[in-house]
Amino acid sequence: MRYAILPAPHANVRYDAVQRELIRAELSILLGDAHPVESIPFAGTPFLCFDAPDEPFFRRLAYRLSAAYVVFEVRDGLLCPLDNPNPAFLPDDVSGVLKYKGKTNEVFTALLINLAVFSGDYANRFDQHLKILDPVCGRGTALFEALKMGYEASGVEIDKKDTDELNRYFKKYLEYHRYKHTVRQTSLTVGGKAGGTRFSYAFAPDAQALKTQPGCLTVVQGNSMDCPAFFKNAQFHAIAADLPYGVQHAGQDGKRPIPPALLLEKLAPAWVRVLKPGGAVAVSYNVHTLPTERARAILAAQGLKVLQGGAYDCFAHWVEQAVTRDIAVAVLE
Ligand SMILES: C[S@@+](CC[C@H](N)C(=O)[O-])C[C@H]1O[C@@H](n2cnc3c(N)ncnc32)[C@H](O)[C@@H]1O
Structure with a gap:
């Protein structure tokens, strides 16, 4: 057909x-x-x-x-x-209502998640309840897109203003749509010191579903370098990350802005530890601040198999005057 x-x-x-x-x-x-x-x-x-x-x-x-x-x-x-046979886990606009400077466009974000899910060994389980991580989640566009797809979504964001806004927005959104929900807040320690805050959401359209099959969102305000302290090892089926472009956002290592290439070098080892074998990472970046060859080399240096050639070489694209974006995809074999 x-x-x-x-x-x-x-x-x-x-x-x-x-x-x-x-x-x-x-x-x-x-x-x-x-x-x-x-x-x-x-x-x-x-x-x-x-x-x-x-x-x-x-x-x-x-x-x-x-x-x-x-x-x-x-x-x-x-x-x-x-007919669209995919269940609607949340209303379609959950990722689009909140507008802010530096937001990643929703369709591009869904594409990034799709590349991460369909490039790894879990591709034929794409319609199951996979666990997705956005380790630089900003105000949560990828988390909301992943929830819409029926996935369990987790995010890490260093900027407290972003996680505060994300939390405010999502609570209001659930209330407005009369979703039953719970939110748990936990302080995190990393290496014996305060290392961030975790917000764990469970939500569903009614009380029965909240007990039996809740949607799950975890947001960590903290440094993505500490992912292995925030999450169990080897738990995510896919990682989708839109890195700072070096225009709106400078990358941060917890203290000062650092260039995107250095940021990826620091963060990639932490991401690999929380990725399941067979899982894939899809990272987008501004090629003016992080050339594709460099992004791919950084992922390969972590023992990931970089996917290139064919469609994987067709993602470089114009976004705005100072931003030409590309995507690197790699699998943990
Ligand atoms: C391009 S933005 C992501 C925007 C996000 N996709 C959205 O739509 O809201 C990149 C994000 O990475 C965050 N970031 C930079 N360094 C980080 C680090 N070390 N740990 C966690 N987040 C970091 C920045 O604060 C910024 O919010």
Whole structure:
């Protein structure tokens, strides 16, 4: 059967053209080599098309594309809309309501998570309750995107202003949508000293679901270098991180701003310790402050297998005048 995905357009026309290229590469990674992706216009709008059996697996996968708006079956040249079989774990706007300077765009964030999930050994479990970490989570865009996908999300952020705002927002959001929830706050020690604060959320639409199958979010205000002190070893199936670009955010090692390359060198060893074997890391960065070869070399130096060639070399893209973003993906074998 032929599937056709209508992507939601981005409001900025220049970025929309960029996004179309990104999601095409993303879809080839989601589908693998057996299902080539084509961009075909219907009524002047490009759709992403592929051939695959008429199975729920492929519907779920097509709707998992970061920018997927509606998925169709192409039958005798006509578009027949297909229902989205992926459960809605949280309302769609949870990652979009909060606006702030330095926020990573939601569609790009979903793409980053997808690359991390689909590049590792857990790809065929993409619709299960995997554990995802954003070790530089800002105000939580990746955490909210991961929760929407039905994952257990954990994040680390060094800036207390960001975690305060994230916590304020998420509590209000759960209250507004009348979700039953609990929040636990714990002080953390690292090497015998105060090392941050953990906020653990459990939430669900009703009291019964809160007992049996709660959504889980953990936010740590602390230094990502201390991930092994915050989380059990080898627990995450995937790590998605949008590093400071060296424009809005300078990287921090706990004391002073440091350049993104040095930050990645300091943080990557900590991330590897909390990643499960077979899990993957997807890191995005500004190539003007961290060239792709360097980012890949830093991940390889940690014993990770860097994925390159084909679609993995198609993610460098314009964001704004001082930012050209790229993604490095690597697997812990
Ligand atoms: C590009 S921003 C991430 C934005 C986030 N994706 C969002 O949409 O809110 C990078 C974040 O890394 C954080 N960061 C930098 N160094 C860190 C460290 N050592 N530990 C934890 N977070 C750090 C910065 O404070 C910043 O919030």
